[in-house]
Amino acid sequence: MRGTIVWRAVAVALLLSPLAVAQAGGAPTSTTSCNLDDGRQVYVRYNAVSTSKEKIANGKPLTPGGQPMTLFTEAQLALGSSTIPVGAYTVYPIPAKDHWTLVVNKNVTPGAAYDDKQDIARAAMETAQVAQPSDALEVAFAHVGARCTLRIYIGKTASFADFTAK
Numbered sequence: 001m002r003g004t005i006v007w008r009a010v011a012v013a014l015l016l017s018p019l020a021v022a023q024a025g026g027a028p029t030s031t032t033s034c035n036l037d038d039g040r041q042v043y044v045r046y047n048a049v050s051t052s053k054e055k056i057a058n059g060k061p062l063t064p065g066g067q068p069m070t071l072f073t074e075a076q077l078a079l080g081s082s083t084i085p086v087g088a089y090t091v092y093p094i095p096a097k098d099h100w101t102l103v104v105n106k107n108v109t110p111g112a113a114y115d116d117k118q119d120i121a122r123a124a125m126e127t128a129q130v131a132q133p134s135d136a137l138e139v140a141f142a143h144v145g146a147r148c149t150l151r152i153y154i155g156k157t158a159s160f161a162d163f164t165a166k
Helices: 002-016 019-023
Strands: 029-035 041-047 069-073 077-079 082-084 087-095 100-105 119-144 147-165
Touching: 029 119, 041 119, 041 147, 077 119, 082 119, 087 147, 100 147
Parallel strands: none
Antiparallel strands: 029 041, 041 069, 069 087, 077 082, 077 147, 087 100, 100 119, 119 147
16 A cells, blocks of 8 residues: 555656646646556656647657657556566657557656667557547547557557556
């Protein structure tokens, strides 16, 4: 019980810390969460950048507003064939012409460059084109049972990846 309280306090502090950056003129920070059936949660924090200002380069990690997305998980997760322990991680969607890849990386040092040697999970994302383009990056979770499907919408592209609680 005490560990859960401490974990939630740390997660709240980490989720709120970028607000100062957002208020200083950076991209607005948003958070999406998935509540698992047993009460544990999975969060993703990201910069909700305008699609007109964010350049997407095939084969390069997407870092909205110059910062990677951040994953916080209170549950051990599976992404593809990899296991993600409880903790905080950076998340890098990597676009390609006809498919995207989702990477979970253990380096959460602010301002650090992406280092693929620190990847702990990598999985193909289901990718589709949508009829109505989004004006800003949108990230959301869809929850079914032990699965949280991360949904990323930017421009006319929609990409999805499943995290499954263990």
